[in-house]
Amino acid sequence: MEFIGSLFGLIGGLGMFLYGMTVMSDGMQKAASSRMSKFLNLVTGNRVMAVVLGAAITALVQSSSATTVMVVGFVNAGILNLSQSVGIIMGANIGTTITAWMVSLTQVSSSSLAFLKPEFFAPLLVGVGAFRLLFGKKGKDDLVANFCIGVGFIFIGLEFMSDSVSPYADSPIFAKAFQVMGGNPILGILTGAVVTGIIQSSAASVSILQTLALSGAVPRAAGFYITLGQNIGTCVTAMLSSTGASRTAKRAAVIHLLFNVTGAILFGAIIFFLSLPMKSFFQGQLSPVEISLFHTIFNVSCTIVLFPFGDLLVNLSGTLVRESKQDKEDEENPNHYTEVEKNLIQHLDKRILESPAIAISATKAEVVNMARITAVNISHAMGILLEEKVEEIQEVYAREKIIDNMQKLLTDYLIHIGNLSLNENQKLEVTNMFNTITDVERAADHAENIAEQAQYAQDHDISFSEIGQDDLKKISNKVMESFEASIDAFENNDLDAVVRTAHLEDQVDEMEEDMRETHILRLSSGDCVPQAGVIFLDVISDLERISDHADNVAGYVKTMI
Numbered sequence: 001m002e003f004i005g006s007l008f009g010l011i012g013g014l015g016m017f018l019y020g021m022t023v024m025s026d027g028m029q030k031a032a033s034s035r036m037s038k039f040l041n042l043v044t045g046n047r048v049m050a051v052v053l054g055a056a057i058t059a060l061v062q063s064s065s066a067t068t069v070m071v072v073g074f075v076n077a078g079i080l081n082l083s084q085s086v087g088i089i090m091g092a093n094i095g096t097t098i099t100a101w102m103v104s105l106t107q108v109s110s111s112s113l114a115f116l117k118p119e120f121f122a123p124l125l126v127g128v129g130a131f132r133l134l135f136g137k138k139g140k141d142d143l144v145a146n147f148c149i150g151v152g153f154i155f156i157g158l159e160f161m162s163d164s165v166s167p168y169a170d171s172p173i174f175a176k177a178f179q180v181m182g183g184n185p186i187l188g189i190l191t192g193a194v195v196t197g198i199i200q201s202s203a204a205s206v207s208i209l210q211t212l213a214l215s216g217a218v219p220r221a222a223g224f225y226i227t228l229g230q231n232i233g234t235c236v237t238a239m240l241s242s243t244g245a246s247r248t249a250k251r252a253a254v255i256h257l258l259f260n261v262t263g264a265i266l267f268g269a270i271i272f273f274l275s276l277p278m279k280s281f282f283q284g285q286l287s288p289v290e291i292s293l294f295h296t297i298f299n300v301s302c303t304i305v306l307f308p309f310g311d312l313l314v315n316l317s318g319t320l321v322r323e324s325k326q327d328k329e330d331e332e333n334p335n336h337y338t339e340v341e342k343n344l345i346q347h348l349d350k351r352i353l354e355s356p357a358i359a360i361s362a363t364k365a366e367v368v369n370m371a372r373i374t375a376v377n378i379s380h381a382m383g384i385l386l387e388e389k390v391e392e393i394q395e396v397y398a399r400e401k402i403i404d405n406m407q408k409l410l411t412d413y414l415i416h417i418g419n420l421s422l423n424e425n426q427k428l429e430v431t432n433m434f435n436t437i438t439d440v441e442r443a444a445d446h447a448e449n450i451a452e453q454a455q456y457a458q459d460h461d462i463s464f465s466e467i468g469q470d471d472l473k474k475i476s477n478k479v480m481e482s483f484e485a486s487i488d489a490f491e492n493n494d495l496d497a498v499v500r501t502a503h504l505e506d507q508v509d510e511m512e513e514d515m516r517e518t519h520i521l522r523l524s525s526g527d528c529v530p531q532a533g534v535i536f537l538d539v540i541s542d543l544e545r546i547s548d549h550a551d552n553v554a555g556y557v558k559t560m561i
Contacts, residue, residue, distance in 0.1 A: 006164040013160025018204055020153030023146050047087035047310055051303060054091020064096035064202060065237035066354055068256050072242050073351025076249035077362060078343075082317070085252045086310040089259060093231065093299040099203040100210065100292040102154065122159070126152035161211045181222040185268045188222055192229020202234035206295065210288035223286040224271050227295055228264040235260055241351055249349075251317035258313050258320075263302035340373070341405050348413045356420045360429055363413055364491075367433055370406045371440045371487045371553075373399060378447040378483065378546060382476045385454040385539065386469060396451040403444040410437050425560075432556040436490060439549040443483065446542040446549075453535050453542075462531050468519070472539060475511045479543045479550075482508060486550035489557045498561070501554035508547040512540050 058067045071088050074080040080088070129148030136142050181188035196205040209226055212218050235257040242253035275282040306313070344366050352359045377399045384392055411434070418430050457463070464472065482504035489497035516537060523533045 009160050009164035013157045013164060014204065014208070016153045016157030016160060017207060018157075018201065020150045020155075020157060023150035023153065047083070047307070050084055050087025051091035051094070051307070054088035055095040056091070057088075058092040058095025059098045060095075064092040065234050067092040067095070068235075068238040068253070069241045069351050070354040070358070071256075072238055072249045072252050073349040073354065074358070075252040076246050077347045077349040077352055079347075079352075079358070079362065082248060082251055082255070082314045083311065086255055086259075086313055089252070089256045090303045090307065090310075093260070094296075094303060096202055096234075097292065097296040097299055100206050100288075100295045104210065104289045104292040122152040122155040124152075125149070126156070161208065181225060183221070185225050185272050188225025189229035189232065189264055189268060192226035192231075193233035194229075195226075196230045196233025197236035202230045205230045205233065206291065210291050213286045213288050213291055216285050218286045219283050220286045220290070221271065221275050221282040223291055224282075224294055225268065227291060227298065228268055231260045231298070232257070232264055246346065247321055251314070251321045254317040254321055255313050258316060259302065259306060262306060263298065266302070266305070267298055340369075340402055341409065344369070344406060344409055348409065350416065353416055353420060356417060356422055356426060359413075359417050359420075360426060360433075363410065363417065363433060364429075366406070366410060367436055367440070368487060368491045370403060370410065370437065371483075371490070373406075374403055374440050374444040374447065375480065375483055375487065377403070377444055378450075379476075379480055381447040381450040381454070382472070385450055385457070386472060386476075388454070388458060388463075390455060390458040393451050393455055396448065400444055400448045403441060407437055407441045429560060432560065435556050436553050439552045443546045443549040446546050449542050450539055453539055457532075457535055460531065462535060464532050464536060465522070467522070468532065468536050471515045471519070472536070475508065475515065475540055475543050478504060478508050478511060479547045482547045483550040486553040489554045493557060493561055495558070495561050498554040498558050501550055505547045505551040508544055512544040515540055 054067060054071075057070075058064050068089060071080065071085045071092075075082060075085050125148040129145040129150075129152065132138075132142050132145035132148070136145065138145075181191055192205065192209075195208070196202050199205055206227065209218065209223060209230070213223060235253070238253040238256050242250045271282070347362055347366060348359075352362055377396055380392070380399070381396050384390060384396065414430055414434055414437075418427075422430065482501055485497050485501040485504060488494055489501055519533060519536055523530060
């Protein structure tokens with residue numbers, strides 16, 4: 001029963017630790033992700049800044065795996081290139097050392113100063129965080145509450161694990177196992193890699209090792225080898241994430257693996273040869289602080305040593321990840337998606353959802369792209385009507401089909417974003433994008449209606465009078481100006497463009513009303529044939545509705561400013 005109780009305590013402690021890491025990283029990521037898109041611009045052509053960014057992001061989200069998965073997504077979406085990703089991957093390994101130092105705090109304070117130990121304050125942190133969540137104004141969006149609860153659970157979980165393992169610290173099984181791993185670098189590294197790969201968290205596996213070290217059960221050589229393996233094991237998440245991604249994204253995951261494997265081989269060889277003349281040191285007991293120190297030295301040293309060889313890693317990844325037959329077949333036999341839709345699917349990579357702010361930014365860029373395509377279709381449809389180029393009408397229909405598909409793809413992706421942990425501003429932005437997509441698609445429907453009217457006029461040999469054509473040109477130009485202004489407003493959160501769109505929409509309304517009245521007068525006087533009159537009235541109605549949708553889009557932007 002005692003063994004079962006200890007096992008339950010170990011599992012429960014690990015569960016609380018992982019849950020605490022998740023809650024804390026979610027809160028930190030919320031705070032950081034809104035600035036992450038700005039930070040990404042700094043890494044362009046500057047690998048040093050990329051390393052700093054990778055370390056900072058990982059320190060905030062407390063997971064090098066999460067950072068690397070995001071990098072794979074960014075590369076797949078075309079936000080980063082492989083050269084830029086190398087620096088962020090290197091930095092991610094440095095940032096992950098923060099967790100190990102947090103765990104080491106449990107040993108820093110002496111027993112006489114127990115009240116300074118993190119686990120002493122952990123229950124208080126959980127209580128403060130819980131009360132803020134339950135009774136605070138911000139509710140689930142309270143970042144301080146999430147941070148307090150996360151940190152509290154991390155140290156409570158560590159205490160559970162430590163209490164569960166300590167009775168077995170002197171067990172011959174532990175001693176023998178670590179003795180074997182201490183004398184066999186390959187076995188030690190493999191053990192660390194497998195455990196980390198199964199848990200899919202290097203932070204958790206390092207913490208388990210530190211918990212065992214706290215009980216005095218880990219020799220230095222074995223602990224060092226296991227730590228090297230843990231860095232390799234953390235690559236599993238990124239490798240799994242790259243499945244089904246583009247060849248470039250797979251290469252980013254391979255770069256992560258190459259970096260950690262190379263570092264492990266170098267350090268493993270150094271430790272092995274040093275352990276021969278320094279047996280007493282490497283057979284001595286390893287402390288949690290020494291694990292943190294070694295973890296930090298290893299990752300920082302690997303980055304310094306391998307930094308100049310970043311381009312070599314990129315080239316080597318290209319050799320290892322060759323173009324598959326499927327890639328060649330896709331190029332030779334493209335599927336039913338157009339190039340525009342393929343780019344959209346690639347840019348809205350689900351791995352980017354690890355960072356809501358980046359996902360929102362990428363989606364917004366594609367919504368703008370959809371609106372620009374719609375603007376082209378409106379202009380093209382009017383050109384066909386006025387210039388009687390009906391042979392081009394199929395281009396409008398094809399473009400309309402693309403817009404419809406874009407709406408579906410964007411809506412599906414926004415649903416995924418909506419299910420993420422978002423702050424209030426991000427929730428409003430997602431809602432506004434849902435509405436904007438709907439209005440843009442409806443504006444595109446009106447462009448299709450205009451094209452159909454042009455087809456009808458051609459089939460029935462109907463033409464407009466010179467005055468009618470002039471009126472259609474005037475109102476269509478004004479509508480295009482209004483629609484373009486709404487796109488600018490949406491893209492740049494531009495209040496001046498919002499005001500300009502509203503002003504233009506009022507002008508379109510007045511023009512539509514005046515043209516409708518004067519056209520009816522022309523019909524009455526016989527200056528215009530009835531069939532042409534019906535088409536004219538339908539077209540100006542479609543144009544007025546497009547302007548209304550443009551005004552709606554600008555109105556959504558107004559709520560964000």
